[in-house]
Amino acid sequence: MDKTVQYCSTCGADVEKGIPPGDDHPRYICTACGCIHYQNPKLVVGCIPEYEDRILLCRRDIEPRRGKWTLPAGFLENGESVREGALRETYEEARLRVEIIAPFRLFDLAFVNQLYLMFRASITVPEFGPTHESSEVRLFFEKEIPWDDIAFPVIAKTLQHYFSGRVKGQFPFQSLELSESSSAIT
Secondary structure, X not given: OOOOOOEOOOOOOEEEEEOOOOOOOOEEEEOOOOOEEOOOOEEEEEEEEEEOOEEEEEEEOOOOOOOOEEOOEEEOOOOOOHHHHHHHHHHHHHOOOOEEEEEEEEEEEHHHOEEEEEEEEEOOOOOOOOOOOEEEEXXXXXXXXXXXXXXXXXXXXXXXHHHHHHXXXXXXXXXXXXXXXXXXXX
């Protein structure tokens, strides 16, 4: 456990690593007020926007992986549902309004402390464009997907699973674990 918490967010005192009573995981504990600082995985939510056999991708204009292509997705904010977060991220990254069809994949990336929840979504009106997060936004047929320029392995896996399901006409929800080695693009 890296020391990512140095000071208590409640009182500003130093923290130290320890196992609180009744717990079994090391936590950062304030040396003054005793506040326990929990660190939990981040939830990333996003969409696979579909329009007439095409999928919308965004070319990242921010780090990490600036210049690479991705599905619109990002960290869930406090106070919003996963659906609200996926819709917000799609609008923030592509200026696109979509209708959620169904949850599609939940990827557990324990090696980076993240969960990815991706929804299938329908584009009803193909009005979209670049934003401060995306330098380019466009629709791709499957044969046009820039596989060598996909930003993150989990996005490539999502697209691979989506296209495989589309051939069968089946899009069952699945929860999968990706390890650092299994998340390589294949």
